[in-house]
Amino acid sequence: MKNATSINVNKGMYDKFCQVNGIHPLASKVPDSCVLYQARKRKNGKVTYFNFNLAKSMGLIPEDHQEKITNELDQIILDTFSIIIINEYDINHKIKFKEEEILPNKYMATRYLQLQHPNKQGKTSGDGRSIWNGTIHHMGKVWDISSCGTGATCLSPATSINNKFYQSGDPSISYGCGFSEIDEGYNTLFFSEILKKNGIETEQVLALIRYPNGMSITVRAHSNLLRPSHFFRYIKQGDDKNLKKLLDYYVDREIENKSWGPKPTSEKEKYNQFMHNITKTFARTTATFEDEYIFCWLDWDGDNILMDGGIIDYGSVRQFGLFHHNYRFDDDARFSTTITEQKLKAKYIIQTFAQGIDFILSKSKKKINIFKHDKYQKLFDQTFKQYKNRNILKKIGFNSNQQDILLEHNLKDVLKFRNAFSYFEKAKTKEGPAKLPDGITWSVIFCMRDILRELPQLYLCDEKNILPEEFIDIAKSSYATEDDLYLNSYRQEKINLFQHQYWKLIRAIAEKTNTTPNKVLIELTMRSSVINKYYRVTGDAIGNIVDTVLKQSPRLAPEELEDLLHFIVHQQQFNPDDISSVIEHKKHENYKIKNRILTLVKDFREGI
């Protein structure tokens, strides 16, 4: 075939791209888990972004490849990823495509549970506009690659609700048309790279291909793109055989990727280890989401999240500037969970897995309520608390050694501080709930990052508590009115408690590490200024940044987009142990966009 020839031309440096050809082991291991589609080349694509670092770690390009999209690289990216499926509509309407445009292998759209589908057993839901391109093996690691915007599959909500197949790109429907818009791709790109840099597991964008009319294909990669919802479908359908097949496939991949410990020696041990790992992963992930103010809509379907707690699908993902614990995303027909309810949904995901594992082992599906108080629920709560305790110490600025000391010797003080912190973090306006363009919220009145950033340096200067009025002056958010900030005796008491507990932690570390409180405070001053820096992107900021970049994008070369992305990610680095040098961005080209980006981050820093 002509297509195959065009890929073969690029033999050599880009050999590995040829392995990304639709073939994926899941399709043969669990054939029921997907719908296979023939695909064809999609024309008029333009590569607007390519993630060189990711491509290098996947072995797609050599380590010493220059960070420039050469004509040859451009061609191989388009050959591999600029594709569109030949779907049921095309077949039913006998649409003819040139033989040389049709790709040799089939690509899978995977089936998984989705709460927005009328069928609650996952019989009609899954990848509505994505296909899986295949896998890549490199340095002992296997990567999954999938693409979003590759045409309408039969698993989209539109097909299920209207009981008809759609032509890819049908302008009469939006989400169900199988295409994705370029702003979604940019949003995913910016958000995922920032979160990844800060240690949050997430899908990553490998490439962005732009088409006319603002459409795009977003190519994404991760070490395992399975979600809990892939498994839950079989539990809902009472299909223990396929559930076991899928679970065994998943475990084998994890072992191959060395993300598990030693290979289990028995089936029982394997499933116990699975439950143990998944429980700890989801407890850690939800505690981190809560403390980093990351809103990721978790629900009973186990969608929107990967098995390792990584974020997938950035449509409803937000990073709040403050602890907006009453925010709910409005997805037309329904409201999402809140950031604090994520924990409950994560626990339910674990409960569902416990039901599934029991189903595999006993061959009989029991009611889910039986697993409501099992040992994994307890393990979840225990792990969640441990991470909450560690996270608050990390936020204050304590290094990992100091965190260990305090958790071992001063747990009660840590808990007392967490309680005092939580009182301010959750305090809301008197105004009450308010509507937002994309949901509802009830604004909070304190910015705890600000107080954590400024407090150690103020203590360094005066070596005593600051006044309650000063505390309020620093911690107040832009949502707070004078009324909201009224200093009653209860609040004064809470401020005193906050400061008292803070000092107790400082003194405890000074004593245990044989140093002075001043030295501890100097270290906290430095670390906290990075952890709690003023400039922190929110979902609102990302949306506006994407708009700004998109306006410039026709004039931006992929390398310039890469430079902008690098700038944003560098700005949004909150790890005090990993500070690289300052970028002299003003002297670079595009400094006006960069300054605009900074202004947007600043303007929306307390938002959703």
Place this chain on the structure above:
Amino acid sequence: MKLVFYSSGEPKDNLELDKIMLSQMAPTDPQITFIPSESSESEIHFQNFIKQYQKLGVQHFIHMPIDIPIHETMINKAFQGDIIHLSGGNTYYFLHHLKRSNLLGKLKKFVASGGILAGTSAGGIIMTPSITTAGFPTFDCDDNYISLKNLTAMSLVNFEFFPHYKKSKRYDQELASYSKKSRLPLLACPDGTGVIINGDVSMVCGKLSCFYQGKKINFKY
């Protein structure tokens, strides 16, 4: 009046200036306020700043970016200190935000009441009558990307300050040419050098040059 002008350079290059400032001008156990020229990434500069002065025994630091809303509490604490350090960066942007946040007057009062004001590069230029020197030489000048028109600065001294000076023909030509039009002497400081004003005593630290009415005079300490 206590002022310290740093050209810039590595901390070790400025050790002499730091030591003179701390031993001859500052009280024991001083508090230093670090005012960065811009808030973005200033936490990294602040960390380096702390590391530099911690080695010299300083234990009290305040970080106060001025291009973001500033809490009244932080302003009060910042000005209660003994030393205020204005960082390097884009001189136009820095001056614009110092004026916008009404801090120039406060800084002058701070100096008048005995506080030590130090400035590195852009920070030093801002302590002089005008920031015109940030606009040359053409091959290595600050970009006035905010299109600042009023370049009047603090006027704490009656000379102009030119940091990052390199002894070369093209620098000398530009500086000499400028000095012909200026009524004030222009002190050109290579990195690692600086000027100290402690009451009636002024001293230069390192090898620096003065351009005045088209002529160049060299100083050495």
